[in-house]
Amino acid sequence: MAEPAPQHLELPSGLLELCALLGVPRDRLRAQEQVAQKRRVRNPPSLDPEVLSVFVPPLVRKDGQPAAAGFGTLSKTKRRSFRKKREKPRAEHSKDPPGGPRGLDTEDVSVPNGVDLLALPQLCFPGGLCVASEPKEDCVHFLVLTDVCGNRTYGVVAQYYRPLHNEHCFYNGKPHWEPTRPTTSAAGCFVPFAVCVVSRFPYYSALRDCLSCLLPHLKLCRDFEVDNHIRDFAAKLSLIPSPPPGPLHLVFNMKPLQIVFPSRADPESPVVDLDLHLPLLCFRPEKVLQILTCLLTEQRVVLFSASWALLTLMAESFLAYLQPLHWQHTFVPILSGQMLDFVMAPTSFLMGCHLCHFEEVSKEADGLVLINIDSGSVTCSGGDGADIPDIPLLAAQTFIQRVQSLQLHQDLDLAHQGASTDLNDGRARRRAWQQRLNAQIQQLTLQLLVSIFREVKNHLNYEHRVFNSEEFLKTRAPGDQRFYKQVLDTYMFHSFLKARLSRRMDAFAQMDLSTQSEEDRISGMLLSPRRPTIEKMASHKSSPQRAAHRRMVVSMPDLQDIAAPELPPRNASLRKVDPPGCSSTVLNVSPKLTYTFKIPEIHFPLESQCVQAYYSDCVSLLSTAMNCLAPDNSVLLARYLYLRGLVHLMQGQLLDALLDFQSLYKTDLSIFPADLVRSAVQSMLGPERAQAERTPELRRLISQVLDKPGEAPKADDHVKNFELPSRHMPLDDFVQRVQESGIVKDVSIISRLFEALTVGQQKLIDPETFRDFYTCWKETEAEAQEVSLPASVMEHLDKNECVYKLSSSVKTNRGVGKIAMTQKRLFLLTEGRPGYVEISTFRNIEEVKSTTVAFLLLRIPTLKIRTASKKEAFEANLKTECDLWHLMVKEMCAGKKLADDHKDPQYIQQALTHVLLMDAVVGTVQAPHAIYAASKLSYFDKMKNEMPAAVPKTTAETLKHKINPSAGETFPHAVDALLYTPGHLDPAERVGDAHPKLWCALHTGRVIVFDASSWTVHQRCVHVGTAKLNCMAMVGQSQVWAGSEDCTIYIISIHSMSCNKQLADHRASVTGLVVPDGTDAPSQVYSCSVDGTVLEWNVSTLQVTSRFQLPSGGLSSIRMHGGCLWCCTGDSIVAVNSRLPQELKIGENFKENTSFVAFQLVPEQEQLWAVCSGLHSIYIWGLEDLAQPLGRIHLPDCCQVNCMIRVKRQIWAGGTGLAQGKPQGKIYVIDAERRTVEKELVAHTDAVQSLCSAEDRYVLSGSGRQEGKIAIWKVE
Secondary structure (H helix, E strand, O other): OOOOOOOOEEOOOOOOOEEEEEEOOHHHHHHHHHHHHHHOOOOOOOEOOEEEEEEOOOOOEEOOEEOOOOOOOEEOOOOEEEEEEEEEEOOOHHHOOOOOOEEEEEEEEEEOOOOOOOOHHHHHOOOOEOOEOOOOOOEEEEEEEEOOOOOEEEEEEEEEEEEOOOOOOEEOOEEOOOOOOOOOOOOOOEEEEEEEEEEOOOOHHHHHHHHHHHHHHHHHOOHHHHHHHHHHHHHHHHOOOOOOOOOEEEEEEOOOOEEEEOOOOOOOOOOOOOOOOHHHHHOOHHHHHHHHHHHHOOOEEEEEEOOHHHHHHHHHHHHHHOOOOOOOOEEEOOOOHHHHHHHHOOOOEEEEEEHHHHHHHHHHOOOOEEEEOOOOEEEEOOOOOOOOOOOOHHHHHHHHHHHHOOOOOHHHHHOOOOOOOOHHHHHHHHHHHHHHHHHHHHHHHHHHHHHHHHHHHHHEEOOOOEEOHHHHHHOOOHHHHHHHHHHOOOHHHHHHHHHHHOOOOOHHHHHHHHOOOHHHHHHOOOOOOOOOEHHHHHHHHHOHHHHHHHHHOOOOOOHHHOOOOOOOOHHHHHOOOOOOOOOHHHOOOOOOOOEEEEOOOOOOOOEHHHHHHHHHHHHHHHHHHHHOOOOOOHHHHHHHHHHHHHHHHHHOOHHHHHHHHHHHHHHOHHHOOHHHHHHHHHOOOHHHHHHHHOOHHHHHHHHHHHHOOOOOOOOOOOOEEOOOOOOOEOHHHHHHHHHHHOOOOOHHHHHHHHHHHOOOOOOOEOHHHHHHHHHHHHHHHHHHHOOOOOHHHHOOOOOOOEOOEEOOOEEEEOEEEEEEEOOOEEEEEEOOOOEEEEEEEHHHEEEEEEEEEEEOOEEEEEEEEEEOOOOOOEEEOOHHHHHHHHHHHHHHHHHHHHHHHHOOOHHHHHHHHHHHHHHHHHHHOOHHHHHHHHHOOOHHHHHHHHOOOOOOHHHHHHEEEEEOOOOOOOOOOOOOEEEEEOOOOOOOOOOHHHOOEEEEEOHHHEEEEEEOOOOEEEEEEEEOOOOOEEEEEEEOOOEEEEEEOOOOEEEEEOOOOEEEEEEOOOOOOEEEEEOOOOOOOOOEEEEEEOOOEEEEEEOOOOOEEEEEEOOOOOOOEEEEEOOEEEEEOOOEEEEEOOOOOEEEEOOOOOOOOOOEEEEEEEHHHOEEEEEEOOOOEEEEEEOOEOOOOOEEEEOOOEEEEEEEEEEOOEEEEEEEEEEOOEEEEEEEEEEOOOOEEEEEEEEEOOOEEEEEEEOOOEEEEEEOOOOOOEEEEEOO
């Protein structure tokens, strides 16, 4: 069979895409001069510039001809071809300026897709090209070029002047030497030229500095040397690779300047190589907010300035303020005079014009937002002007205070420092100061976005990708409604929603998580609907800003007219202050630690030998840097591996490149260039590919990149807006629609609701019933949001209590008022002078009755509540509400009892959901059937009556708490693995991150992380693959390793809560991980897989240092004792690495058809404990002699043991056992010395799947998917 031809490898571009020289050809200049002389015109008219020379990589020359990189199979990305006729230079080079007459020579120039050479001259000379009578100062401006697909490239343009008739050049505007015969007509004739550098990355400052180093050479050289200088300059830039995302910046010596090319902070962030504080110098903070509002609402925005450079820098700064939101419309920061008609476009855009066109643009186009950078003003064109809403007031005031606390002037920072005598030292100081300031600005703008959009997540349904915009708008203050209504209709916000629904952990999500209050963390675990807590009510009452907000929301003036309370004076930017109510810690954000790598010198002439020498120098320097790294510095190691692999590709050394990328794959997956590696593999010739396949590491890498297509088909990421149904719904449709509405997610609760709403009719929900139910639910929710309790009442309530239900005003035996229900108690809110009368907590209620009392000839329905603490029962004449309150109070009492018995607060939250659904059902269903329908939701009360047996005493005494990692999910999920990591204070962590943590592995590679000091969610979801996780282990103090059924070990950073490393050396499901005891920084980790493979890993290098294979396979777990590994397979337990090989075979000890399930080593007694499938006992062997078991321990009522752990001198075995005649999850606590079962714990309603120990003080158990909860047990 014929071998497929290798594909061409498309190498990523370096920093340079294109370099061009622009100006006016000499023949046109001379013709123009002759015309001007005849007409005696002193000021010649503006000329039309052209592209004089184009330089596109690769620029390496071999034998005088352009050469491709490396070798034949490598090629650049496909580009458009631009054919330009040139004239060969004449023999008299010294008399010909650039662009002069040349002999005709046709040459094909390959131009990048995003660059239009026909429009480039206008953009490089946006104000036109005019011959000057005297030399002008060099100037720089910046371009953004967009292709038809919306991909952007970035240009930096430097303009300089050359004398038209000088035989030689000048420097800094002074003639280098005077011409021998100057003519009066030629005196003072200076011609502008422009050099344009185009890159895929917005390196505005770096490329400006590079061009600043080039211009002196262009002004000193002879005319025929100009192209050579630009070619050499372009060749240098084309050989510089783009730095990978992360803390490593590249430094290149351009002489006399050291040029720094900063990297992106992460793969999702853009390059920031500009001064982000420029808008804050030109605009007041109120105006900055107004401009950001224009961008968020996608207005038609035009910037104006007399400085072309400021137009692009300002526009890019404002777009950087919106990160991670992206501007998706037309972006042309510089419009030349011939392009002014662009502002007539009807769609959203962001453009820039010279200030001289301000009046013209404002008169010709209506509905534009006109931003004058030079005066700091924002106006609108046309009579009506643009509809610019005000940004939410509380967020705006906080932003203004924080901006005014910034120090925007470097002179104040340098006042205490001596003068720098080294040019590059002074530049480094400036760069460090700018990095700090940029980090602070990015922090406060991100905080602004989080404060504006934080609560969007409360109205998302992730399963069905639905956003309930109507309900979200109802939660906004009236004065903020106009802003949100406009923003919610934008493309920018729609993309933002897609990222939220995909649970992307971008900068917004990380900031939201890090600034989340404890109340929000707790509420994220609750099943019951959201209501304002007493703490939040009190903060709303006491906040003067909130009071001001409530006063202003009806008719709020423009932001610039609002005086924020006690704001610092305008010149506060000259010093650091802490405004009232604004924590300075928000702004004391130091930029992340960065490192630099110095690119080696590039030698000339730039032939292939010199380029190969340059690549060799790069490899040598990178290898040296890697050897000098500390073993645990994987962040820098990954960046060095990326760069060295890239250089090896440029050299054509594909095998070396693949080895580097294979190491990178294990070190930091976030920057692994999968598409590039796949292309490299596909471009390899047959013998080279065969050689790679013979290397085990490369064979696995090739399998990884080829088996996983680069662009997997994306799941439907469309965002739906919630809509009420228009047709009858069976149960499945009803479940989905209720989940989309955000009312409740739990399928079992929705099924009960379906039964309630279909009482006495066919099992279909008609649209009218759903609409009535939805309206009733939302009205009740809105009423609860409006509840305002007096301070004297709030004093009696806990800060986290919420008022969920208020009755109408009723007569009771303790006064007239409204009965209020929280998740903890009932109380009477008395009328007249508002007061608080305690009725009872749900825990203390002994009896609830619905009865009637006589009044004249009437029988009035009355609710009686009897409590343990009071002799007299509470009576309330609830009349028509009596039956509903009777159901609700009984359900809450039952839920509270279950919550207390099972130490599980989820029961009371679920009872609350039942109660609120009852209320909505009664408001929906017709009167005769309403209470019967609502009773279908009285789930816990029925459960209490049907199963009155209490939790066993031993279980109740040992159980401390239960948590639900599946809270907020539609179904519970099995807890596949548990890991406890102790807390420690690391300088790299926040104090909150130093708390102990519980890691919980759920289905499809999801890990939920709990703060073990409060049992609240610390990290909602860490994604590690898509398969089930079998085991987890803490490695050192910074990593968690997780073994997956997809044959991969995933390494999670404890600091960043992200997984960017993978170990893919196993060929079957990873079933066990072991870290040697006795050290905080282990150097080895052992892993095993189900095919019988055991690997030893070097923690620093992530390399396999040894391996062995058990012939039997079926390896399920490993343990370490005394330097010896014990491996459990289905048929045997084998000791390896020991002097005396030992093996415990199942067939020699048991006649039954069984297999080993789990085992534990008890070092104190030198014993091995094991359990087998189908057997109800634990068997014990001595480690010295495995021939005969020492004994066995019978486990009463045991059905199956799934897991075992050793805690102090106890063995805890978890599985399934009989309790009250039913199979339930049970844990057996066994005294290892006496070999007796001390406790039988009825742990869960489903089997115990996983166990882990928390510092030998607590044991945590995880259950199967029918329950999906985690129980916390006290160890005695």
